[in-house]
Amino acid sequence: MLIRSIVRNLAAQPVRYMQAQAMAAKTEPIGQLKDFKEIKEGKATILIENSNNVFYNNVQEFNRDITIAAITEFAKEALVKKNIKAVEFQENDKNIVTIDDSATPMRKVYPGKPCEEGITILEALSASGLRSVRLAKEVPGVKQIVANDISKSAVEAIERNITHNGVSDIVTANEDDATLYMHKCKRGRENQFDVIDLDPYGTATPFLDSAVQAVRPQGLLCVTCTDMAVLCGNNPDSCYAKYRSIPLKTKACHEMALRILLGCIEQHANRYSRYIEPLLSVSVDFYIRVFVKVHYGPAKAKFSTSKQAYVIRCGSCSSFHLQPVSNIIKTAKGGEKHVPGIGPSVGKNCDVCGHKNSIGGPIWAAPLYNQTFLDKVLYSVTAFPNRLTTSSRIKGMITMMKEELQDVPLHYVSDELSSILKMSCPRDVELKSGIVNAGYRVSSFHGRTSSVKTDAPPSVIWDLMKALWQKQNLNLEKHQVGSAARAILTRSSTTENIDFRKRDEAEAASKKAGITRFPTMPDNWGPKARAKDNSDDEETSNNILKERSKKFQGKRKAKSDHNTDKRPKIAGEDQR
Template identity: 35%
Template sequence: MSNAPPSPSPLIIPEGFTLHTENTSHILISSKDEAFLNPVQEFNRDLSVACIRTWSEQFDGEKEAKWGQAQERRARRERGGDRKGQKKMKGGVLPIHSDPLVDDSTTDGTRTEHATIESGPSAKGGLAAEDTTMADSTLGPSEGKLKTVGVVPHYHPYKFILLEALSATGLRSIRYAKEIPLVRYVIANDLSSSATAAMKRNIDLNGLGVPTEVKGTDSPQPSTAEEKSRTGSGKVRINEGDACALMYEHRSEKNRVDVVDLDPYGTAAPFIDAAVQCVNDGGLLCVTCTDLSVLATTNYPEKCYSNYGGIPVKAEYCHEAALRLVLNTISTSAGRYGRYIQPLLSLSIDFYVRIFVRIHSAPIEVKKAASKTATYYICAGCQSFYEQPLGRIIEKVHEKSGNVNHQFKTQVGPPVPQRCPECDSPFHVAGPMWSSDIHDHKFVSKVLDHLEEHQELYGTATRMKGMLTVAKEELDTPFYFTPSKIAGFFHSMCPPLDDVASALLHAGHQVSRSHACPGSLKTSGTRQDVHDVFRSWVKKHPVRMDKISEHSPARQLLSKEPRAEANFSRHPQSVTQSSKVKLVRYQQNPTPHWGPGTKADSGTKRKRDDEDAE
């Protein structure tokens, strides 16, 4: 029998509503603007479905591996004659769980099914063949003792719980429930009564109604067979309330959820502390921040500090710095509770950042967070940057045992004098921010593999493939640069991107593209190494010095000789995979005047207006 939700009845669009379809999901959008929806963020939702689905399969694989190890340990104990876990009974020995189909829930969320033999072919609690295999079980002589019960346990895939804290129309939750096979159910929350009304309407439209009560919801429970059929499989459950309060209710270990999705209008900063506490170990936290006017400019440094605990960067690589500021906020929030983050994918997309991190608990890893955090000195003239890590780790290997001991120390500094060694301009300080890896390249490869196999499931698959391919190849070092910007600092002609990449590769440095900016490069070399390439370029393509002001930083840059002559001949590794194939990496204008959109009316103001009109 199929467990798929029943097909919805033919769609009837009520007056005052328009139908919006995205992939297999349909929602009704009211002309009263009762809940916020930005169609441009279909890419965000597609990417989230692919990443959560890939994580869920990986998480389930980890659960299955642990379950298999537990079964092996149990088998070894039984072969060794260890009778622990059994209980004596008059007339024989039975397993602890002797009732038919008792779920033995393990700590990793899987189940082992046990069974006993009952007479007759229609014994209550009969087993499916794939669940257990019974060994030879017979009764003894006249005393009627049960000699043995043989059980072959079967692993059940782990079904996870997802909490979307700010659901608005419910489109994202509906898509998660319909498109991710291992979802047990989704908790869709919103503070606005008009938004929850819209969610209820859209969830019913897609046949995903709530058959059981979720704490805090006022939704009536289905009582008749017809109503149960209408509400469907109950994979989306509505909660109307404060997002932080809901997540704090799930912070105890037994109540935690497996995935939390934060997609607010603006900053996610107020929700991060609650979110990092309510995610299971190894669970996934998905965060969107659309306030790049705060994160990626120095117009509001005080606001950035109050939201994210760091100062933003004023440079062309400000969008990558925005990612690192948000990652540091998540890391420090998690560290307060003995938890640490593992970034899987961190993307700067259009007008927002989207981050996927796993949350784990391990005190030793929390201690390493300081060494993965740094402040940066950013040159106001040539945008050179110098990293100042906050901590350092000393590893000591024991000679006899080979054990590695870690010592955590403060870091020396500052890394530079008061003015830039390259152009003699002053610095501004940015951070602290995350300075370690922002992608897990193995995970990104798995998402790409999933996309190759299920390309038809995503409306923005072409762009997803492009951006994920660049992220897979991207170096983990901060930050990127564009040759055109560096050429502007030198007042020179701009060399081709491939020439710059080849020169850096010939000099022994690694090179990659960056997902965050068209025409950008990342390198393992320093900014001085990049400048040396341009100094060699200028020798072949001279600059008119009479056009450069005496006080221009360009004079300081050009006054230095390159430490080695750059080799601009084509390097075989200068063309990355993302450059070989014509990939759509950066958003084209989908509609006129596209962008973050306008925040929806919460419903409170409209209610007051209606009362005044009466």
């Protein structure tokens, strides 16, 4: 039936694709064809139309690489229970020597070969099918992959790339609305997927409700969101409508964005007696990406409120506190029950500068990562550095995640603190050494340079910043009376031990080892334009764009000229 489906779809391809296939049969390189360009990534080689009818972004290679690394470890964990060993390398790789000294040797499965006992994967928004093709060729222990898209031209591209890469025994193309398709698959374990990947253009929230139902218990849900302007506080009303959380605008917004997304996924899962376990959460480039296990358990799902918290943050000095949504208390019989969070933890005004506090959230306040899972991914990436193009960057990211304080949500940014006091930003190790010498823990956040994640209260942070300000011999009169900076610099310090002598634990081990942590971005870096509208009549679509351009031609310039003309009007002057 699969063969008939492929033949039927190939028969429906545009004439130029059939011409391309015919020309390819004559050994002409595909990349030289007029209507297509050939793109190689990992072990996949795909054909992309020059017309941009199907979305593709080369900058997202890191996204796809870390997905392959994460799903590989998930597949290993799932198959070892069936006495099957999934390995990253190819069966005919002569550079690999394996020794199995176990009492019962395990059967090995390799990338690129279907495994009947393996995992099933749904790429709900597949576009060109590149990710599905790479998963089929690079992840071991895969039984089936469904590459779905609602766009007809995208499905044609998926079919084309499946055939071009010879993975039709693993990957199947499907044309359907992603939400409806996942709702169809939610009934019956045999219809659900072990892994569901959501990588939309913008927010993933429209797909979460169906995704948490279509993934099997103990399954893996991979979610990307690129609407960072919404998640980072530019549009709090839009963020609440989509994620049911209010973001606070701060330089530490990227970690808050991750926690907003995790909290949103948890809320969707709780409606169906499910709950999540974050394995890996990354803020990188212009998007956030999370990998979470979805568990089933009505009793444990009730603990969700204890993992959520509101954020109370001063808009002037960036001091923040967390207010748990609920607390867990012990009963007289030794059990546990939930009670509403006790608070508020602080007053209406900031304890440090006296300015007003804002309330954001709720956000996910539990750990962002599973340390054991991070260890496995890091070991694999280190052992096989040539397997993924962005291995060095993945290694740097995972290493920084392992160094983070897992029980401390959110962080400060030293250059933001310095700008409030109008002082030079102190060296990272100097400020962190001061925190350690004061008796507190400190680390960085993987997604932000100059980040300071610590369990020290805001008063300690600002006492240290005040001491650093005094070392620079700056003038207090530069700060207006009533400003946050003036209040901070004139208040009495309450921290007894202020000492900036260097401490080894204040400097990250990854930095000492010279591991790539914040790489320089290449040219033309950033999000790409959305794929063109899927219209049956391309000429009609182009005409619409031309008419729209003609309609607004010159109006923007006229508006700009009007706004910049500041001359007073003179009576009798010819107004044009």
